[in-house]
Amino acid sequence: MTDTLADVLPLSADGPALPRPRGPLSAAVLTRLRGGALPAVDVAGADPWGEDLQLALYTCYELHYRGFAGVEDDLEWDPALLALRGELEAPFLAALRSVVAGGDDLDGEVANLLVADDGAGGVSHHLREQGERWQFREYIALRSVYHLKEADPQAWVIPRLDGAAKAALVTVEHDEYGAGRGERMHARLFADMMLELGLTDAYGAYLDQAPAAVLAEVNLMSLFGLHRSLRGALVGQFAVVELTSSPGSKRLVDAAQRLGCGPATEHFYAEHVEADAVHEQVVRHGIIAPLVAQDPAMAADVVFGVQAALALDERLGQHLLASWAQGRSALVGAPPAA
Numbered sequence: 001m002t003d004t005l006a007d008v009l010p011l012s013a014d015g016p017a018l019p020r021p022r023g024p025l026s027a028a029v030l031t032r033l034r035g036g037a038l039p040a041v042d043v044a045g046a047d048p049w050g051e052d053l054q055l056a057l058y059t060c061y062e063l064h065y066r067g068f069a070g071v072e073d074d075l076e077w078d079p080a081l082l083a084l085r086g087e088l089e090a091p092f093l094a095a096l097r098s099v100v101a102g103g104d105d106l107d108g109e110v111a112n113l114l115v116a117d118d119g120a121g122g123v124s125h126h127l128r129e130q131g132e133r134w135q136f137r138e139y140i141a142l143r144s145v146y147h148l149k150e151a152d153p154q155a156w157v158i159p160r161l162d163g164a165a166k167a168a169l170v171t172v173e174h175d176e177y178g179a180g181r182g183e184r185m186h187a188r189l190f191a192d193m194m195l196e197l198g199l200t201d202a203y204g205a206y207l208d209q210a211p212a213a214v215l216a217e218v219n220l221m222s223l224f225g226l227h228r229s230l231r232g233a234l235v236g237q238f239a240v241v242e243l244t245s246s247p248g249s250k251r252l253v254d255a256a257q258r259l260g261c262g263p264a265t266e267h268f269y270a271e272h273v274e275a276d277a278v279h280e281q282v283v284r285h286g287i288i289a290p291l292v293a294q295d296p297a298m299a300a301d302v303v304f305g306v307q308a309a310l311a312l313d314e315r316l317g318q319h320l321l322a323s324w325a326q327g328r329s330a331l332v333g334a335p336p337a338a
Helices: 024-033 051-062 073-077 079-098 106-114 123-129 133-147 163-176 186-196 212-225 228-259 263-294 298-325
Strands: none
Touching: 024 051, 024 079, 051 079, 051 212, 073 079, 079 212, 079 298, 106 228, 106 263, 106 298, 123 133, 123 228, 123 298, 133 186, 133 212, 133 228, 133 298, 163 228, 163 263, 186 263, 212 228, 212 298, 228 263, 228 298, 263 298
């Protein structure tokens, strides 16, 4: 099919442009960010998994990261936007809790992660075995919504931890940020891969094309990171990434080689094969163990974070594979397949 990413242009150095609205909730947030009064909206009737609520929530959260071009920095703490963000978070959090089993069997959850695989029908399997280059590029473009700020959402949890768990988490984050070398930051390695694949590496460039399933994964991290009461859940999400990514990253190295993507693409995923294999031990024994030893009640929160992260990863995988199986793009607003 025709590559739907060819017409995306680099953005201003001042930051990403505001996204296009996808309904009344996101339109209301954008009205406020452009200097208008926040319109009244009905959050209660909104789909918590829908494009509108997820974009509205993402846009609110982005004010705590790099913001948007032309938007006043002080709006990060605008009382009206913070109140609306809280209204948006409530149904999203309720929806997350409704799709997980819950419980406090943390040892069981960790054991499952250690043998977890995205299955023969998973995205990395598809890309390794039969994926096309345009599908690989779509995958990278959509993953850029997170990976160009890789490890930033998890950094919110650092001041919310103490002692050994805090020290160990900082150790992992130090690696994510290139161990003090800017050119080795994982976000920079991802940007290098994007350029090699003919994509723009501008932060936020593909936000308008990212479906709700992509936004929800990033919103999950921001939700957990910005609420002290959910710090254990963010540790659970962090554990999912660090304990499960090595096998999938190896498959994506194989996919990149099969598709002739180039050395930067292979390097990004090869880096994660090696680094995350080491991080697995640090997360299990350095972060989770002392965290739960200090506060046993935290086990249920970590379990929730693990289960919620896995559920959203599955939702995204289903969206991508269902779209590609029909020969169409997984991007928002993409033209139908030829």
